[in-house]
Amino acid sequence: MAGVLILGATxxxxxxxxxxxxxxxxxxxxxxxxxxxxxKNRVLLxxxxxxxxxxxxxxxxxxxxPDQGIEYGSGALLQSIYRDDVDIVINGLVGISGLEPSLAxxxxxxxxxxxxxxxxxxxxPLINELLAKEGSGSLIPxxxxxxxLYQLLQGHGKGDISSLILxxxxxxFFFSSREEMEQITPxxxxxxxxxxxxxxxxxxxxxxxxxxxxxxxxxxxxxxDYDKIEVLVHPESIVHSLIRLEDGxxxxxxxxxxxxxxxxxxxxxxxxxxxxxESLDLARVAxxxxxxxxxxxxxxxxxxxxAGRRGASMPVVLxxxxxxxxxxxxxxxxxxxxxxxxxxxxxxxxxxYPLTDLQAVLEADKWARQKFEEEVS
Numbered sequence: 387m388a389g390v391l392i393l394g395a396t397x398x399x400x401x402x403x404x405x406x407x408x409x410x411x412x413x414x415x416x417x418x419x420x421x422x423x424x425x426k427n428r429v430l431l432x433x434x435x436x437x438x439x440x441x442x443x444x445x446x447x448x449x450x451x452p453d454q455g456i457e458y459g460s461g462a463l464l465q466s467i468y469r470d471d472v473d474i475v476i477n478g479l480v481g482i483s484g485l486e487p488s489l490a491x492x493x494x495x496x497x498x499x500x501x502x503x504x505x506x507x508x509x510x511p512l513i514n515e516l517l518a519k520e521g522s523g524s525l526i527p528x529x530x531x532x533x534x535l536y537q538l539l540q541g542h543g544k545g546d547i548s549s550l551i552l553x554x555x556x557x558x559f560f561f562s563s564r565e566e567m568e569q570i571t572p573x574x575x576x577x578x579x580x581x582x583x584x585x586x587x588x589x590x591x592x593x594x595x596x597x598x599x600x601x602x603x604x605x606x607x608x609x610x611d612y613d614k615i616e617v618l619v620h621p622e623s624i625v626h627s628l629i630r631l632e633d634g635x636x637x638x639x640x641x642x643x644x645x646x647x648x649x650x651x652x653x654x655x656x657x658x659x660x661x662x663x664e665s666l667d668l669a670r671v672a673x674x675x676x677x678x679x680x681x682x683x684x685x686x687x688x689x690x691x692x693a694g695r696r697g698a699s700m701p702v703v704l705x706x707x708x709x710x711x712x713x714x715x716x717x718x719x720x721x722x723x724x725x726x727x728x729x730x731x732x733x734x735x736x737x738x739y740p741l742t743d744l745q746a747v748l749e750a751d752k753w754a755r756q757k758f759e760e761e762v763s
Contacts, residue, residue: 387416388473390653391466393487395422396430398584399478399501399528399645404438406650409662417474417653421466425483431456442466463487468494474653476528477502480586481709482702482751485509486744492516492523499652501528503603508702508751510606511741525607526652531600532607533648534626534639539608542629550610551628551636552600553620554679555579557592560619564683570722572715579621589712593725594679598690602701605694612694617687619677624666641666686726689733698738699750706754707732720762732757 484502
């Protein structure tokens with residue numbers, strides 16, 4: 387039996403992970419829910435605890451509280467990762483807060499089902515260094531695009547690959563004019579056309595910063611140079627990613643937009659188990675559209691490539707400044723178009739330095755957030 391720990395159980399990925407896990411157990415799959423964590427959503431955490439009966443439930447947003455069988459604090463979360471009965475850690479946390487738990491999961495020999503792309507964006511060198519050590523854990527991506535690439539690359543060596551192609555929905559504003567984009571409100575930006583996601587990732591999708599982060603994530607996951615990582619806008623979100631082979635052939639991974647599919651694959655790898663999933667009917671879909679990115683109108687994407695190529699601490703600064711910019715936009719302090727421009731300003735002021743350990747990452751992140759406040763105040 388494999389024991390599963392879900393980090394960020396009250397978020398979108400976490401809630402879907404619980405459903406997938408329950409469905410697998412109902413079909414006789416040998417999985418056991420060991421623990422769930424949340425940051426501040428105590429009400430939902432208690433409901434999940436009552437319904438799914440994990441052995442441990444942790445609330446990290448406060449250090450102490452009424453005793454309802456709940457543990458408190460980030461220290462309790464890290465301790466839960468090292469439990470002997472935990473075999474698989476699903477990291478559905480948001481932002482750089484997911485990095486230290488990812489490092490702990492790999493260090494302790496667990497299988498890390500990673501939905502927290504910021505772990506690789508900010509700590510890619512640290513994670514890959516840990517993965518290379520004997521006795522370390524393993525990593526399977528949960529992002530739909532990277533899960534697709536992970537599957538497409540099975541049986542292909544680096545010499546076979548001409549490029550990786552990440553598809554992007556384009557968000558809700560890909561076909562909007564520049565003038566229309568100047569008037570975008572937070573409420574409009576939160577309405578994603580094809581995926582049901584959390585607030586932060588919805589804004590990132592609207593600016594295409596999400597795809598910028600995924601480009602850096604793909605670099606660390608698959609060891610392919612940035613010049614060989616392409617982005618193609620595909621509004622239907624049916625083709626999740628593609629690989630271009632040296633002989634000119636292009637292989638694609640297709641399916642109905644449903645995050646439960648990559649979540650289940652991470653839990654059951656290398657098997658493709660059945661489930662309560664809608665099968666793709668291409669005749670009904672009828673038409674798939676693809677576009678080149680509008681680089682000038684969505685500059686966040688180019689910032690991702692720039693940060694990745696410059697390397698060292700620059701991706702940390704990109705991520706930290708963006709997290710602050712998204713918050714500022716949702717608070718009405720900056721406009722939609724100022725998200726990318728403010729991040730670019732912070733990056734322009736940064737002198738990258740090597741990431742030798744977690745502390746170096748956290749220092750770069752802190753600097754980026756402070757610099758952002760200086761830029762917008």
